[in-house]
Amino acid sequence: TLVGPLTEALGRDGSTRAYFDIDLPLVGVLAIMERTGAAVDCDRLAELGASTQAELDELSARIFDMAGETFNLDSPKQLSRILFEVLGLTPLKKNQRGYSTDAAVLKELCAVHELPALVLRYRELAKIKSTYIDALPRMRAGDGRVHTCFNETVTTTGRLSSSDPNLQNIPVRTEFGRQIRESFVPLAPDERFLSADYSQIELRLLAHLSGDEHLVAAFCSGADFHAATAARVFDVPVEEVTPELRSRAKAVNFGIVYGQQAFGLSQSLGIPFGEAKEMIERYFAAYPGVRSYLDATIEEAKAKGYAETMFGRKRHIPELKASNAATRGFGERTAMNHPMQGSAADIIKLAMTEVQRRLMAEGFKARLLLQVHDELDFSVPEGEIEALSSMVREVMEGVAELRVPLVADVSWGASWAESH
Known part of the structure; x- marks a missing residue:
């Protein structure tokens, strides 16, 4: 009895596509992943x-x-x-x-x-x-595997979350996190652990959504993106970009995606506020299309009360109307980030559904085990590695039409840690 009214309500809200094309088809995929579980040494x-x-x-x-x-x-x-x-x-x-x-x-x-x-x-x-x-x-089930729960309706951005245990929260860049990932192993002795992850998907979405010609050109040229940004922002030839300049440009690139202001950047790079402010200004001078896109995104979100992804997934942002400046600032950063983070989440969900369909249709023995934001993890028999790699790469790179290429990196090894 509720199907009719709820379907109508989704239509009125403009959320039909996000629900019927993305979230609903993924339910079966997540059920398969939860049942499969992950093997732990x-x-x-x-x-x-x-x-x-x-x-x-x-x-x-x-x-x-x-x-x-x-x-x-x-x-x-x-x-x-x-x-x-x-x-x-x-x-x-x-x-x-x-x-x-x-x-x-x-x-x-x-x-x-x-x-x-x-x-x-x-x-x-x-x-x-x-x-x-x-x-x-202690969390292993009778089959000796750990079965996490994937949650589709917990995050505000549309990303999946994982709980009991949360396998998306293992620290990425620390040696310790690496050692924990070493204890996640393939499901059988003759299998490998394979990871496929999107390269810089949120920055690629920023290029696509803003349409900034220099940003689009940087991704289409196939050059080192952070080095290209450093060259434009610090006004030096690409071949003279030092590792230090590149890492600063990288911090600015990701900071822009998360709506970071000069204060946040100065904290994360450990540099004076004035220097961070100048770097952000130079970034916007180098990529003027990004500045106008982000400003327009905030204005639109203020007018509508929500921001949305490429696929129409909305995030309502009441903070934009707050009287407190800090709360409003949070709302603005959220409005800037949602189209990128939310579209990335939508894209990987579409890819997961298609990957699982093809695993079954093409008779693969490989199993999809985990999803960690931009990354899909599989247990794959030795003999299927090449076929699985090309299938997963084809699906992930072809799932959405953007002005810039979507790139998926695939690697494998004896454990989760080694597959990176």
Whole structure:
């Protein structure tokens, strides 16, 4: 009885396509992935757990030595007493329970004393140990695999999320995250772990949506995109772009996608505010189409009350009407980012549905195991690697027509970590 009214409501909302073409067909795919599960090497996790515990013990010994006494490291109140009374550091902000010892405060205090850095490391290790190293072996089902839940209606952008356990949250760039990924292995001894991920999809969507001729040209030329940006922003020939300039240009590129302002950029690069402001201004001078696109996106979202993806997925942004400037700023950043992050989410969902259809239609033994934002992960028999790679690349690169090429990188190895 609800089908009619709800279908009509989707039509009135302009969300028919996002629901019927993208979200609904994916339900079956997610059910297959959840049932398949992911295989975990518990012996490797146990080794990692033992070495992590040894490092935690060593860290706490060093912290107690510096503090001149033992205390409960997991108690913010006791840590606060050590930092601000025993060591005499200057408190930076208060909360209901006294002086804050959150990550932002500890990060700032690292500049004046080495104990906060040790506490940050201790917290990071302890959290990962309890969330993954200790928890994963306990979460295995009767078939010896871990079965995460993929959620389609949790995020505001349209991305999938994963829970019990959250496999999308394993730190990417740390050695520790890599070691946890090493314990995710193929489903059978003669199979490999294969990863396919979109290269810079949100930046490519920025080029497509803004239509900025220089940004589009940079992607169509096939050159190193961040180096090309550095050359334009810092006004040097591409061959003279240093690794340092390239990494700065990369930070600006991704900062623009997330609606980052000069303050955010100065924090992430550790440079003065004025310098960050100038870099952003130079970026917009180099890519004028991006500036006008982002301004128009904010204006449109203010007028309509929502931002939308290429496929009509809406995100309502009440913050745009807030009287508080910081809340409004958050709304504006959200409005700028949603068309890119949300369209990327839509595109990979369409790709997943088509990949799973072809896995079944073409008789592949390979199984789709996981999705982590821009990446699809498979367990694949040795003999199917070439066929699967070309099929997945063809689907991922051909799923949407953009002004710039969509590029998927495919690699494989003996574990999740090795497939990158």
